[in-house]
Amino acid sequence: MGDLSIFLQHLANGVSLGSLYALIAIGYTMVYGILRLINFAHGDIFMLGVYITFYGILYTPLPWWLVFLIAPAITGCIGILLEITAYKPLRESPRITILISAIGASFLLQNLGIVIFGGRPRAFPVPKLLNQVVRLGGVSINIVAFIIPIITVLLLMGLNYFINKTKTGMAMRALAKDYDTASLMGIDINRIISITFFLGSLLAAVGGIMWGVRYPQLMPLMGTMPGLKSFIAAVIGGIGNITGAVTGGFILGLGEIMLVALLPRLTGYRDAFAFVLLIIILLVKPSGIMGDKITEKV
Amino acid sequence: MKRTLGLLLLVLVLTLAPQVGYADEVIKIGVFEPMTGANAAGGEMTVEGIELALEIKGEVLGRKVEIIVVDNKSDKVESANAVSRLIEKDKVVAIIGSYGSSLSMAAGDIVKKAEVPAVGCSPTNPLVTLNNDYYFRVCFIDPFQGTVMARYAVNELGAKTAAVIQDVTQDYSVGLSKYFIDAFRELTGDKNSIVELSSYNTGDQDFTAQLTNVKNKKPDIIFAPGNYGESALLIRQARDLGIDVPFLGGDTWEAPEFLSIGGDAVEGAVFSTHFTAEAPVTSESGVFLAAYRNKFGKEANAFAALGYDAYMLILDVMEKAGSADSQAIRDGLAEVKGFVGATGVINLDENGDAVKSAVINKVDGGKFIYLTTVEPD
Numbered sequence: 001m002g003d004l005s006i007f008l009q010h011l012a013n014g015v016s017l018g019s020l021y022a023l024i025a026i027g028y029t030m031v032y033g034i035l036r037l038i039n040f041a042h043g044d045i046f047m048l049g050v051y052i053t054f055y056g057i058l059y060t061p062l063p064w065w066l067v068f069l070i071a072p073a074i075t076g077c078i079g080i081l082l083e084i085t086a087y088k089p090l091r092e093s094p095r096i097t098i099l100i101s102a103i104g105a106s107f108l109l110q111n112l113g114i115v116i117f118g119g120r121p122r123a124f125p126v127p128k129l130l131n132q133v134v135r136l137g138g139v140s141i142n143i144v145a146f147i148i149p150i151i152t153v154l155l156l157m158g159l160n161y162f163i164n165k166t167k168t169g170m171a172m173r174a175l176a177k178d179y180d181t182a183s184l185m186g187i188d189i190n191r192i193i194s195i196t197f198f199l200g201s202l203l204a205a206v207g208g209i210m211w212g213v214r215y216p217q218l219m220p221l222m223g224t225m226p227g228l229k230s231f232i233a234a235v236i237g238g239i240g241n242i243t244g245a246v247t248g249g250f251i252l253g254l255g256e257i258m259l260v261a262l263l264p265r266l267t268g269y270r271d272a273f274a275f276v277l278l279i280i281i282l283l284v285k286p287s288g289i290m291g292d293k294i295t296e297k298v
Numbered sequence: 299m300k301r302t303l304g305l306l307l308l309v310l311v312l313t314l315a316p317q318v319g320y321a322d323e324v325i326k327i328g329v330f331e332p333m334t335g336a337n338a339a340g341g342e343m344t345v346e347g348i349e350l351a352l353e354i355k356g357e358v359l360g361r362k363v364e365i366i367v368v369d370n371k372s373d374k375v376e377s378a379n380a381v382s383r384l385i386e387k388d389k390v391v392a393i394i395g396s397y398g399s400s401l402s403m404a405a406g407d408i409v410k411k412a413e414v415p416a417v418g419c420s421p422t423n424p425l426v427t428l429n430n431d432y433y434f435r436v437c438f439i440d441p442f443q444g445t446v447m448a449r450y451a452v453n454e455l456g457a458k459t460a461a462v463i464q465d466v467t468q469d470y471s472v473g474l475s476k477y478f479i480d481a482f483r484e485l486t487g488d489k490n491s492i493v494e495l496s497s498y499n500t501g502d503q504d505f506t507a508q509l510t511n512v513k514n515k516k517p518d519i520i521f522a523p524g525n526y527g528e529s530a531l532l533i534r535q536a537r538d539l540g541i542d543v544p545f546l547g548g549d550t551w552e553a554p555e556f557l558s559i560g561g562d563a564v565e566g567a568v569f570s571t572h573f574t575a576e577a578p579v580t581s582e583s584g585v586f587l588a589a590y591r592n593k594f595g596k597e598a599n600a601f602a603a604l605g606y607d608a609y610m611l612i613l614d615v616m617e618k619a620g621s622a623d624s625q626a627i628r629d630g631l632a633e634v635k636g637f638v639g640a641t642g643v644i645n646l647d648e649n650g651d652a653v654k655s656a657v658i659n660k661v662d663g664g665k666f667i668y669l670t671t672v673e674p675d
Contacts, residue, residue, distance in 0.1 A: 006514055013506035119334030120342055121527050123558035133538050140540040215503040217527045217559050225501060260507035267497040268466045
């Protein structure tokens with residue numbers, strides 16, 4: 001392996017990891033952008049998405065690709081349920097109350113996961129088609145590592161289109177500006193919020209499935225770290241900004257891989273790196289790379 | 299007269315009552331093992347063995363034995379909490395645990411201070427029992443395990459160079475790596491025979507950066523002791539990157555999850571462990587294996603066997619001492635000689651460590667296949 005091919009391999013590894021963070025961050029940031037709510041249970045919804053897919057493949061006669069399509073929809077419905085039970089009753093409360101409720105929901109889902117799925121890890125059944133290795137010169141990449149960035153970019157474009165060009169998207173943006181005025185304009189707030197949570201959770205599940213294919217180890221607490229990392233990615237990119245979240249995800253993934261690759265002594269600080277990056281961003285440019293200037297709603 | 303009789307009766311009741319109560323009282327043995335988190339499989343396998351032993355021998359000194367299992371969540375802080383709880387709230391007389399050297403070490407000071415003896419089933423790092431008169435174990439320790447694997451690499455695989463990938467958050471992994479490196483350097487007579495030492499953390503899922511660096515150094519073999527989950531993912535990613543040299547590891551790889559998560563990638567992986575159903579070593583092995591098969595409908599693993607041995611050893615010590623007092627159990631444990639367990643004959647040395655043979659297993663056809671047994675020097 002020449003130096004160049006090593007570097008290219010690291011680059012490919014970084015893009016692959018980064019696109020996963022980006023994929024999970026999209027849903028995170030979308031919910032925040034529209035509802036101004038940091039949904040700390042996002043990582044646990046992600047975990048539920050993977051487990052639903054796992055059980056769907058193993059215990060139903062459906063082909064894996066169909067499960068890959070259905071599972072995110074089911075997860076989306078769970079997201080709606082979560083909103084109705086944990087957030088809706090607190091809609092008039094101060095934002096900090098909802099934040100605490102989100103943390104509570106996260107713990108609840110994790111522990112439910114332990115009770116229902118068991119503490120021992122499960123192996124994600126990776127479809128053969130997605131478990132192949134492509135070799136380009138000195139660089140070896142699993143085919144999933146190619147697919148994930150493509151899915152990420154496609155979902156990014158689709159979501160941007162949905163929010164900016166459709167009527168429901170317009171209603172979402174209106175909601176983001178002002179709840180009361182939006183409802184005065186005849187927007188069904190509950191419906192729009194439900195759709196937002198459905199989409200956010202669906203995206204978490206898509207991220208989860210891709211995560212499962214790439215790292216096929218399922219645990220009830222598996223959502224915590226990816227959830228935090230994608231939150232950081234969202235903040236780096238400017239929370240609320242979908243394109244920013246994707247950018248943030250790639251920066252974080254590449255940064256982590258390069259840290260381990262080039263400074264092996266600092267490997268133990270890999271997670272710390274992500275949090276240090278978060279602190280720096282919050283100190284230097286709290287609105288993130290692509291975020292709007294933060295103006296408090298009055 | 300009536301009054302004297304009453305008084306007499308009272309005295310009688312007072313003197314007898316504690317004794318009657320004492321004889322009825324159950325003996326509580328605490329178990330702290332990881333039932334959730336990164337080491338869950340290891341903890342669960344161990345507890346299966348302990349529960350089996352309890353079923354077979356649920357009484358000692360005419361009193362019933364009760365085990366209280368607390369989940370240490372594969373977390374050092376939780377592990378310390380779990381042991382404190384067992385001692386303070388449940389008032390156990392002895393403790394069994396834990397899978398994972400770091401988790402055991404987190405409990406070390408607590409059992410020492412409370413003077414409640416603990417018997418580890420599979421923590422192999424030397425520091426678990428070192429300078430701790432209250433910690434014992436029924437397994438071998440890592441200087442031996444590391445040497446066994448280094449010898450296997452050099453003698454059987456003809457390896458001249460090796461790369462080591464360790465989990466820096468696990469004392470087990472760091473310790474075992476160190477002993478492997480020392481032994482490998484000595485056996486090859488080459489100080490530069492370890493071409494790369496890489497690290498990761500428990501919970502990491504992506505190892506591509508470390509593996510890309512390792513690949514570049516072209517080692518003959520890779521020694522990567524760590525949790526079964528992380529190790530399985532690591533080996534998968536290594537194969538994806540085109541690394542095709544043999545992977546060697548330690549006893550933590552013996553978990554069904556290592557096979558299911560690793561899939562085809564872990565075929566050919568070789569590791570040392572404590573015991574295998576394929577090579578029973580004592581008369582007790584047969585008893586244990588049959589009972590395990592009967593209860594669980596499958597072949598037993600090393601961790602269940604060690605859990606079984608730890609429990610049986612504590613009961614044996616109580617019987618010999620004729621007491622279920624913590625201090626008596628500790629003193630008895632310090633003098634264990636020739637205890638016949640399922641995993642072998644257990645002699646505890648001055649540190650409280652068992653000196654036993656190691657088994658080498660290989661993954662073949664999606665199963666663990668027994669290769670050989672290595673006797674201690």
